[in-house]
Amino acid sequence: MSHDPDHDHAHHHGDAHGHDAHSELGEMDLRVRALETVLTEKGYIDPAALDVLIDTYQTRIGPRNGARVVARAWADASFCDWLLRDATAAIASMGYTGRQGEHMVALANTPDQHHLVVCTLCSCYPWPVLGLPPTWYKSAPYRSRAVRDPRGVLADFGVLLPEATAIRVCDSTAEVRYLVIPQRPPATDGWDEARLADLVTRDSMIGTGLALDPAAAPGAAPASAPVTAPVTAPAAAPGSAP
């Protein structure tokens, strides 16, 4: 795939070294640098703290945390009970606490009930378990449509649920943050937590995806690939490769 230098969303995989070609974005760099300099000179911020903050969300706090929580819930029924009863405490027991996850609720997806999480008012998201939200989660199309046409939103993610599966959309309007526990894929009996965690995608913990099905996608499926739904969307060609 060729790189398009004019693409608005140049990809920066985990680093902060941009290569923006736009003069407009160059101006943004200058504006942000100016603000950072003023705040540093005034003693309002410790510039070294900025680097620690960025590094934290690039390397330590992200959706692999949540994947470990879900994998433990799949593997350990008593932990799952605790997670559903007191998610804040159960998640804290794994070391994931704090900012934007102070008050957690876990929601179990089942064949009868699917949960989808949104913040229509801003971008509330459970940072300790999922890290920083993806752009689509913070943007108008998802925030406007998730509460009104969630099945249409799910179709954008390649997920088509049976009509009989009830849909619950949780709008994060206060300081409670929601973690979806996706359904455990079949044919994973006896898998250990580390192996199970590899099946848990970020989107499956928001409710816009399903956990990866090792039977449907043998080998290592990329985490960003569309997830196979219980019912395949009619538009998808049968047997089409990702």
Added chain:
Amino acid sequence: MSYTSHADLGGQLGHGGVFAQHPPEAEGELWHAAWEPRVLALTLAMGAAGAWNIDQSRAARETLPDYTGMSYYRVWLAGLQRLLLARGLVGTDELAAGHALHPALPLPRLLAAAEVAAALAKGSPTNRPTTRAPRFALGDRVRTSALQPDHHTRLPAYARNQTGTVERRHGTHVFADANAQGLGEQAQWLYTVVLRGTDLWPECTDPTLRVSVDAWESYLQPDPVSAGAPGKTRSGKAP
């Protein structure tokens, strides 16, 4: 009305498909420009300094006139500058010069690099102790406020003047509406209230759709029509 939020997007039509503007991002793909992580970090560091609370921060962002026209980190930068300017912590001349030109004002705290991990792990819990009894029980039928308040609020427009069912109680939490206005925390009971899709949206034909919001007690009244009606369960389950 002088207060207008441009961020209350729930149910708005015409924004297109989820990926029409932004392609899907792989896990770990966090930034789209080099300045974005700096804005994130500046916002977190200044938030920790204690010159404003998170509700004031949200209010500063959602009232930006071009909110929907800006990328998210542009919103964060504009919101941060607005908070700093409004409190006299920086001047427009300083932002233009890129250097401090005036003496600093005192701030409650400075987030030092060595304190970041502990500060993030601690967070800012919003639950507060109370001796007040909750007004509503699980399963109660309630009607949400019809008012469009003239300040920051967390009851979305689509969820106003609706009947729903109380599903969860979360204890008493800092009341965002008051906190955003600098009126103190005024903690209230917080509930998850479940609404029916067919009540919310004229075109909705999905009988399974439920939408829940987390609503402070003062957003809610007992529903005069259905509260005492037979057949309404009080089991705490969704209707």
